[in-house]
Amino acid sequence: MVAPINLQLEFGGGAELLFDGVKKHHVTLPSQSDPWDIKHLLVWIKDNLLKERSELFIQGDTVRPGILVLVNDADWELMGELDYKLQDQDNIVFISTLHGG
């Protein structure tokens, strides 16, 4: 079992519209048997934070194409993308680059 972890999630570029227009969220991921990675985080977001139209944020098991992901202000492509193991107090940012957000 891993201990619960606290994260700051940020949504921008219009992605916040799917979260009641709220840009910053402080969340606590519950304790579970495997360590939390971004793949699991996306499932958790879909079940707990997304207010509508989940296909506009998540497609398949990853983020919708056109949404950038930053882990502590660095490109998630440098951090292993979906497999990045989340640490307590991490800051994860999702920025939509799509025209309508």
Place this chain on the structure above:
Amino acid sequence: MKCKEASAVLIIRVGDAFCRSCFKEYFVHKFRAMLGKNRVVFPGEKVLLAYSGGPSSNAMVQQVQEGLSRDAPKKLRFIPGILFIDEGAVCNQSWEDRERTMSEIENILKATSFPFHILSLEQLFTLPQTMLQMNLAEIPKRDGSYKQAVGSFLGQQKAQAEDGVSDAADRLTQIHIADNSSVECSQSAAFSRPAAEHTAALRDMFNSAKTLTAKQELLHLLRNHLILHVARTHGYSKVMSGESCTRLAVRLLSNISLGRGAFLPLDTGFSDNRYGDVVIVRPMRDYSLKEISFYNRLFNVPSVFIPALDTKASGNSSIQHLSESFITKLQADFPSTVSTVYRTSEKLHVSRTDTTQPKNQQDKCLLCMCTLDTHTGPASAFFATQKSQQLSEKKSLKNVPSAKDSEKQCCNGGQCCKESASCTNSVTGTQDIVHLLCYSCRVTIKDLNSMDKLPSYILKEAEHRTRRMEMRKEIEEFLLDDHSEDI
């Protein structure tokens, strides 16, 4: 990794990782290089920054600020102003929401210390008819090369410095800029609420468009008219538009689907001279949205999200939106998609449709102002489409006047419509506007339920051009007769 010192923060192309400070240097250099390479913005020239509030235009404004504050010789030397157009009515936003957005925008623009203009799209209903006419007489004459222009500008500055007036002149410019902005934002707010009937008329017009594709295209066309109008009335000879290569790749694909293939070099190129007197330049076209979004995030460049027509729309709701989904999906699997499409656009050039040559008003599309692509031979696809459309219209609308010669054939072939205003085919009927449009704008306009909803500057200019064409036809006939007698 360029440097081996700091840790990487982003990957731009495969194997191309940047640390924070190398990325900043790369980003800033790219802007200057783009302007330096193309050499179309002259020192001392007034340049209007078309600002949407989004990430690219904020990055563009930031780069202009950065460039103007630099020391010579890397300093940018043009005189910027900023234009924001509020499109809230089109997206059915309440006035309160629009007001909130505009004050947010206003705060960002105030901080730039550049003069700025905040307008609502409703202003379209106050534009003069002459708006759509070419201002050929006012094209600023640029003698000699860019190099000479820079040289003479520096020479002037040097001479002023030697006379000790440089300081004074500098201070004068500053006063001028401050003065400008105080005139433009003389009211308590820099923007004012448009007349209710104009808001209603704008909504009516967009509601009369049957498809989201037509709505988006119409918004793009009309927004450009307003930008051009502000540029002309305030003496800006260049407009900087902040499209990233990501947006331009999407536009390239969607414009092909919209029938704007002939205009790709103008619609997506670095500089666009379709208007003659005001030239559009796109200095952000070398940046991907990923680069821009990272830059803004890492260096605290603000941006305002404003809902658009395609916000929360499903993937296939419009040609433009579908093209975007297609490109971004491809890009996710094949990271060179955007740059490949974008590099294609760089290789395109205007050939026959050279817009730099002064032409007849009639040769330009009434709406997008590109040189008409409809003068094609009887064997062209355009002609075939038109023919089959005419035939099918005849079939389905047996008692309604046919497409051509509406004046003669309506009301059972009588001349009545000249006298009676009750005739449905008024001067501003679809057909009379359609023949003034390029192929793509024809398709857009045919998606509107009613032409009468268009702003009056368009309808009046359409009437004017139609009359001119009829007159010209009459004269042509006369001249031809005369000519044949001579032989």
